[in-house]
Amino acid sequence: MSQPSPAIGVFVTPVTPLQQNCTTVWCTRTLKAAVIDPGGSVDAVIAEVARRGLTLDQIWITHGHLDHAGGAAEMQEKSGVHIIGPHPEDQFWIDGIPQQGQMYGLPEARSFTPDRWLADGDTVSLGETTWEVYHTPGHTPGHVIFFNRDAGFAQVGDVLFQGSVGRTDFPRSDPEALIQSIITKLWPLGDDVTFVPGHGPVSTFGAERRSNPFVSDRALQGERLQRPASGPA
Numbered sequence: 296m297s298q299p300s301p302a303i304g305v306f307v308t309p310v311t312p313l314q315q316n317c318t319t320v321w322c323t324r325t326l327k328a329a330v331i332d333p334g335g336s337v338d339a340v341i342a343e344v345a346r347r348g349l350t351l352d353q354i355w356i357t358h359g360h361l362d363h364a365g366g367a368a369e370m371q372e373k374s375g376v377h378i379i380g381p382h383p384e385d386q387f388w389i390d391g392i393p394q395q396g397q398m399y400g401l402p403e404a405r406s407f408t409p410d411r412w413l414a415d416g417d418t419v420s421l422g423e424t425t426w427e428v429y430h431t432p433g434h435t436p437g438h439v440i441f442f443n444r445d446a447g448f449a450q451v452g453d454v455l456f457q458g459s460v461g462r463t464d465f466p467r468s469d470p471e472a473l474i475q476s477i478i479t480k481l482w483p484l485g486d487d488v489t490f491v492p493g494h495g496p497v498s499t500f501g502a503e504r505r506s507n508p509f510v511s512d513r514a515l516q517g518e519r520l521q522r523p524a525s526g527p528a
Contacts, residue, residue, distance in 0.1 A: 301325075301423040303446045307491060308343060310336040311401065315362040318450050318491050319344060320443075322422025327352040329379075329421050331441060331450045332363035332493065333370045335401060340366075341373060352421060356380040356409065357452030358438040359388025361395035363493060365404030377410035379419055382430050385437025387467075413439050429480045433473025434461030442484060449490040449500075455481060457498040460509045477510050 302323040310317045311334045319340065321328035328349040330340055344351050351374050356364050358381050367378050389406050396404030413419075415430035419441070427442045434453045438461075442449040453461040455477055463470040481488075486501025504512050 301445070303424055303443055303448065305448065305491070306343070306347070308336060308340050310334045310340070311362045311365070312399065313362040314494060316491055316493055316495075319349075320421065320441075320448075320450070321349050322424045325422030326350055327422035329353040329355050329419075330370065331355045332357055332452065333366040334362040334364065335366045335404070337366045337369045337373065341370065351376055353419070354378045355419065355441060355450075357440060357450065357493070358435040359385035359392070360435065360453070361392055361399060361401065361404055363452065364389060364407075365392050365396055365401055368405040368407040369403065371407065378407060379411045380409060380413040380428070381435075381439045382414060382432075382437035383412045384432065384467075385435050388435055388437070415439075429476075431473075431476035431480050433463060433469050433471075433476050435465065436467045436469070438476075440481070442488070444484075447485065447488050449481070449484065449488055451481065451490045451492055453493040455490065455503060455507075455510070456492040456494060457496050457503070458507055459495075460507070461493075474510060474515070478515065 304321045304323055306319050308317045315334045317333050318331040319328055326349050328344050328351050353376050354367055371378055392404050392406045396402050413428045417428040419426045429440050431438050431440050431454045440451045488500045491497055
């Protein structure tokens with residue numbers, strides 16, 4: 296008889312003035328934890344990991360924006376764990392973190408070199424859990440998301456929000472690529488998937504397919520009907 300899949304735990308810590316969702320996930324069997332997108336408040340996040348009896352094992356990055364990656368170097372320095380992700384197309388964003396920090400009043404933010412870059416189709420292991428990696432460009436060119444199939448849970452960074460989608464007015468953003476990332480990478484994972492976005496409340500893919508004004512099935516069908524027949528689907 297096969298053993299049941301190991302469960303995961305999740306807690307979210309809002310960090311930086313932009314109230315980014317720094318998400319900590321862990322394997323409930325081994326209590327090994329990964330912090331996803333430590334944009335700031337590093338000491339508070341590390342303290343909460345310890346308070347819950349967890350062992351910080353890895354740092355995962357969805358993309359290179361300051362509010363998601365600005366505290367990764369400090370967290371690595373204080374914990375000694377590896378930084379994993381994002382996709383290498385976001386190297387220029389990571390290199391620019393110190394400049395971003397000066398602009399947003401976060402002078403302690405530092406750039407870094409990940410111990411492991413990620414690509415579409417990769418997996419990352421945390422304790423006895425396995426997480427799938429999907430490259431989801433659009434908001435940034437090197438954005439990735441993390442998906443645990445057994446738990447039906449994803450951390451999607453700034454690709455998708457409750458009732459909205461990621462901004463595409465940054466250097467090398469691409470609105471068409473963002474929509475394609477959502478409908479070809481996220482939706483096939485299933486309507487029942489619960490996701491934590493980079494900002495704001497938790498939702499499910501099914502809820503967003505029903506009601507999100509940017510990427511609901513109805514909104515996308517209307518967009519397709521308005522496009523020229525020779526244009527992209």
